[in-house]
Amino acid sequence: MYKVFVGDKPIVLTNVVEEETNFKNYYIGDVKISKVIKKLNTKKIAEVRLIHKNPDKLLKKFLKLLPNVVAGGGKVYNDKNEILFIYRNDKWDLPKGKTEGKETIETTAIREVTEETGVNGLEIIKPLQTTYHIFKRNRRYKIKITYWFEMKSTFKGDLYAQEEEGITKVAWLGPEQVKEAMENSYANIKLLI
DSSP states (O other): OOOEEEEEEEEEEEOOOOOSSEEEEEEEEEEEEOHHHHTTTTOOOSEEEOSSSSTTTTTHHHHHHHEEEEEEEEEEEOSOOOOEEEEEEEEEEEEEOOOOTTTOOOHHHHHHHHHHHOOOOOEEEEEEEOOOEEETTTEEEEEEEOOOOEEEEEOOOOOOOGGGGTTTEEEEEEEHHHHHHHHGGGGHHHHOO
């Protein structure tokens, strides 16, 4: 099962058909993605479920419905076990961005974290789960596939908010601050935290 977010509501990719309550079922081969997005933007339902009998083909079939944007990002820890956050579009987020040229996804993730926050000396510890969300640019929907990595850094310098990317704050947050930040964050970031 995969979750693809439209705002904070998920499109659940599954092979299990359940009786509809506060959600709507559609078969992935018969659906128009614009109809699904429109349905999710109403207050009547909490999620949409796209069904396919073969769970191994679900994600591949879904990703063909929209143009894909590939990104890399980091959940970065410092020596105090604080997590690096950015504040963009009035929400707390983790640093991430699109791949450039033929760089590896790991290179993308490290570059984007450094560009958006000023933190360097990053070391990837392990891959985290991949997240998916649908966004609209230039009147077209696209799906962003973000590959996340747990990272660490001993960086002690000043943090830098990349304002041209709409970032207004960068901060190392401790456990209580992270809990508070999650009240004003994105559903896919909450999955990672």
